[in-house]
Amino acid sequence: MSTIERDVLGRAELGRLVERREEELAQLRARLAEWEESYDDTPRRDGPFTTISGREIAPLYTRVDRDGADEDEAVGLPGSYPFTRGPYATMYRTRLWTMRQFAGFASAEETNERYHYLLDHGQTGLSVAFDFPTLMGFDSDHPRSLGEVGVCGVAISSLADMERLFEGIPLDKVSVSMTINGPAVILFCFYVAAAEKQGIDPTVLRGTVQNDILKEYQAQHAWVFPPEPALRCIVDMFEWCSEHTPSYNPISISGYHIREAGSTAGEELAFTLRNAFEYVERGIARGLDVDSFAPRLSFFFDVHNDFFEEIAKLRAARRIWARGMKERYGATNPDSWRLRTHCQTAGVSLTAQQAENNIVRVAYQAMAAALGGTQSLHTNSMDETLSLPTEKAVRIALRTQQILAFESGVSNTIDPLAGSYFVESLTDELEREALALFDEIDALGGVVPGIEQGWFQQQIAGSAMRQQREVESGERVVVGVNHFLEGSEKIEIDTLKIDPEVERMQVARMSAMRAERDEATVASTLSALTGACRGEQNVVPYILDCARCYCTLFEIRAAMEEVFGSYKEPVFF
Amino acid sequence: MSDERKIRILVAKPGLDGHDRGAKVIASAFRDAGFEVIYTGLHQTPEMIVAAAVQEDVDVVAMSVLSGAHMTLFPRVKKLLDEAGADQVLLTGGGIIPEDDVAELERRGIGRLFGPGTPTTTAIEYVNGWFAAQQTS
Numbered sequence: 001m002s003t004i005e006r007d008v009l010g011r012a013e014l015g016r017l018v019e020r021r022e023e024e025l026a027q028l029r030a031r032l033a034e035w036e037e038s039y040d041d042t043p044r045r046d047g048p049f050t051t052i053s054g055r056e057i058a059p060l061y062t063r064v065d066r067d068g069a070d071e072d073e074a075v076g077l078p079g080s081y082p083f084t085r086g087p088y089a090t091m092y093r094t095r096l097w098t099m100r101q102f103a104g105f106a107s108a109e110e111t112n113e114r115y116h117y118l119l120d121h122g123q124t125g126l127s128v129a130f131d132f133p134t135l136m137g138f139d140s141d142h143p144r145s146l147g148e149v150g151v152c153g154v155a156i157s158s159l160a161d162m163e164r165l166f167e168g169i170p171l172d173k174v175s176v177s178m179t180i181n182g183p184a185v186i187l188f189c190f191y192v193a194a195a196e197k198q199g200i201d202p203t204v205l206r207g208t209v210q211n212d213i214l215k216e217y218q219a220q221h222a223w224v225f226p227p228e229p230a231l232r233c234i235v236d237m238f239e240w241c242s243e244h245t246p247s248y249n250p251i252s253i254s255g256y257h258i259r260e261a262g263s264t265a266g267e268e269l270a271f272t273l274r275n276a277f278e279y280v281e282r283g284i285a286r287g288l289d290v291d292s293f294a295p296r297l298s299f300f301f302d303v304h305n306d307f308f309e310e311i312a313k314l315r316a317a318r319r320i321w322a323r324g325m326k327e328r329y330g331a332t333n334p335d336s337w338r339l340r341t342h343c344q345t346a347g348v349s350l351t352a353q354q355a356e357n358n359i360v361r362v363a364y365q366a367m368a369a370a371l372g373g374t375q376s377l378h379t380n381s382m383d384e385t386l387s388l389p390t391e392k393a394v395r396i397a398l399r400t401q402q403i404l405a406f407e408s409g410v411s412n413t414i415d416p417l418a419g420s421y422f423v424e425s426l427t428d429e430l431e432r433e434a435l436a437l438f439d440e441i442d443a444l445g446g447v448v449p450g451i452e453q454g455w456f457q458q459q460i461a462g463s464a465m466r467q468q469r470e471v472e473s474g475e476r477v478v479v480g481v482n483h484f485l486e487g488s489e490k491i492e493i494d495t496l497k498i499d500p501e502v503e504r505m506q507v508a509r510m511s512a513m514r515a516e517r518d519e520a521t522v523a524s525t526l527s528a529l530t531g532a533c534r535g536e537q538n539v540v541p542y543i544l545d546c547a548r549c550y551c552t553l554f555e556i557r558a559a560m561e562e563v564f565g566s567y568k569e570p571v572f573f
Numbered sequence: 574m575s576d577e578r579k580i581r582i583l584v585a586k587p588g589l590d591g592h593d594r595g596a597k598v599i600a601s602a603f604r605d606a607g608f609e610v611i612y613t614g615l616h617q618t619p620e621m622i623v624a625a626a627v628q629e630d631v632d633v634v635a636m637s638v639l640s641g642a643h644m645t646l647f648p649r650v651k652k653l654l655d656e657a658g659a660d661q662v663l664l665t666g667g668g669i670i671p672e673d674d675v676a677e678l679e680r681r682g683i684g685r686l687f688g689p690g691t692p693t694t695t696a697i698e699y700v701n702g703w704f705a706a707q708q709t710s
Contacts, residue, residue, distance in 0.1 A: 147645025221591025
């Protein structure tokens with residue numbers, strides 16, 4: 001048979017296929033119309049049949065809902081463009097998600113003990129929670145830190161604290177994630193310096209620093225510098241890390257805090273991806289090759305109550321990222337298209353009332369994260385609405401992941417919900433919603449103008465208020481809070497208390513550290529840093545020098561603030 | 574609530590904690606309920622909060638504390654209010670505050686403190702009740 005003959009035959013075959021498909025669809029539509037009639041004639045519950053984000057959900061999804069969608073183009077296969085089915089070809093068949101519990105409290109020693117405990121219990125990565133003074137760039141002995149030292153996380157004011165935090169933990173073996181943003185570059189330098197002290201070459205370091213300042217202005221509010229200098233430091237990190245710590249993620253672009261502050265799933269998806277593209281644009285504007293830094297950009301999403309919407313959100317995120325990076329920003333390395341993400345169950349969904357019920361909420365959310373194809377996961381502890389978690393509560397949360405991974409069977413096959421009419425429709429819908437929000441953000445002039453105008457903050461607060469009203473009116477059932485109240489009267493679980501002595505000890509330790517260090521070197525490295533901030537040099541090597549000679553967090557912050565100034569939020573409610 | 578004048582309430586976020594979802598929801602709910610609401614914004618020191626309370630001549634200061642620093646922040650604001658001659662101002666609030674601490678703070682003259690899951694209407698009723706009692710006493 002000639003090529004032409006084959007073509008003609010092929011075309012005829014294709015024509016018959018299209019015809020058959022159209023016929024089938026017409027039959028399906030007719031049967032669907034019958035079904036709709038019987039649906040309309042049958043009494044139904046009051047609902048609401050909406051997601052927690054207010055999205056209307058149809059009673060039934062069929063092939064008709066995805067008519068015209070190109071499965072191969074939009075869904076594809078795991079590990080290949082557009083990565084809807086997962087960033088890696090083999091996913092959990094090669095490696096389960098990393099079980100990474102966020103932990104930190106009191107002093108570096110006490111947190112170090114908790115890390116050893118978690119590693120001994122089968123946790124596979126570490127995640128550092130810092131206290132509020134550290135998050136805001138204040139030393140433990142600064143007057144603004146009074147009453148907050150070590151209370152909500154661990155207090156780290158210098159390299160000395162960082163060394164104690166990882167004592168006995170080989171930083172070349174364990175990957176460490178650090179949740180820090182405003183002063184991220186400073187804590188990152190403490191970390192690199194601590195690794196050097198262990199005799200480790202920084203090129204082998206694996207881990208992540210959150211370093212996502214845009215969502216701080218939008219939602220979490222732990223900032224130090226104004227947007228422009230803050231973004232400069234982030235691009236400095238991209239540049240420095242791509243050369244010196246090539247296996248380390250210099251950013252984790254986070255929807256988590258946007259969602260926890262009240263946004264919908266669609267807003268979380270859109271704001272996070274738009275922020276991510278903003279960082280990409282900043283890197284390109286600096287003159288960096290997009291493929292030199294994009295493969296190390298990582299993500300962090302919330303996994304909230306609505307099971308299918310959360311799974312669809314993660315699938316849509318991967319597709320939006322891949323398409324944007326390839327088509328808009330011209331990345332050619334597939335690693336630049338591959339969205340890798342950490343997930344955490346929704347702290348805000350937990351209730352103080354009947355707190356043991358939170359174990360169940362967390363388990364469903366964790367399953368959504370696994371079905372959504374996450375690379376690592378933190379499961380919240382049942383007592384987190386009351387205090388930092390107790391050891392027992394943390395163990396149950398970790399066991400929840402282990403039961404999911406080893407008993408439930410969800411990790412046996414890749415992206416098991418692909419092809420579900422509902423999940424694919426929802427994935428498409430979330431992608432469309434995010435793209436429409438991108439247009440709104442562009443109309444404001446971009447991300448930074450949107451922040452300055454308070455637009456993101458107002459969208460998030462508005463969604464939070466709507467959810468509050470739904471709960472208070474009883475329209476949205478929250479078990480133990482507005483329905484099924486028996487057992488809600490008294491809180492009966494143990495909580496963790498931080499001894500106020502921690503603050504006194506930490507302050508004393510800082511004075512001792514200051515007395516031992518070489519003040520002349522401290523002054524000269526700090527002044528060199530201020531000079532670098534004034535110029536256009538990459539600030540990372542200068543901060544690293546400061547870290548190595550035990551300059552404190554606040555001293556380094558102040559040296560930079562001299563040039564950069566500090567951020568003042570636009571206040572509204 | 575009184576017809577003559579609106580109750581003035583300062584919603585404040587003391588300390589370094591940036592979690593303002595609750596504070597903003599409370600501020601909106603009080604405004605919708607007809608109160609005169611002033612919101613301080615984030616990262617306020619006790620001194621800044623008391624200065625704002627005095628300057629705005631508020632009836633109530635409502636602080637949102639999720640950072641665990643409540644045992645430092647509430648007594649400190651209370652002391653500064655008293656020192657500024659604003660001891661008639663009701664200091665109340667909410668956040669992640671264990672029951673034992675709530676009881677201890679109440680002993681020290683702080684008003685009611687509300688935990689997670691409290692309907693906004695409960696807080697509004699409480700402030701209205703307190704205000705009505707003030708007017709009749």
